[in-house]
Amino acid sequence: MDPKQKLSLSNPWHLLAVGFGSGLSPIVPGTMGTLAAVPFYLLLSQLPLWAYLAIVVAAGVIGITICDRTAEDMGVHDHGSIVWDEFVGFWLGMAFVPAVTWQWVLVGFVLFRFFDMVKPWPIGMIDRRVKGGFGIMIDDIVAGLMTLLSLWLIEHFGLFADFFS
Secondary structure, X not given: OOHHHHOOOOOHHHHHHOHHHHHXXXXXXXXXXXXXXXXXXXXXXXXXXXXXXXXXXXXXXXXXXXXXXXXXXXXOOOOOOOOHHHHHHHHHHOXXXXXXXXXXXXXXXXXXXXXXXXXXXXXXXXXXXXXXHHHHHHHHHHHHHHHHHHHHHXXXXXXXXXXXX
């Protein structure tokens, strides 16, 4: 039986875990999940920074349960359709961009997808060793932190300045 057949979108844990259905895409579900996180980011970015960060932290903490329960129901650890971790990782990566413009969103999106797919150290090690809902969430949180650092370096050193102006 396909693990996706064990999902019920009327179950709120499942609905959130699959990113409101974006993770059910037959092609690149993680990328589709990150893409679905963008409009939510645009809404969240209107909040004061403290509120933005509080929501991201809350989404990460509850995400452990969301991902754990859904993975358990599916009978598969970190099935590709579980994309709540992509939502939280992307939001974290975008927390300190200097301006909410299409350029920053695009670069943040590309960087986050790079770190999430390639899984450079320590992301790959974490992904292999840490299991359960925490394991599903933590590698994307680290990818988000690496995105955040990369975006800060780009801004701090004025890299690609022409692109952002």
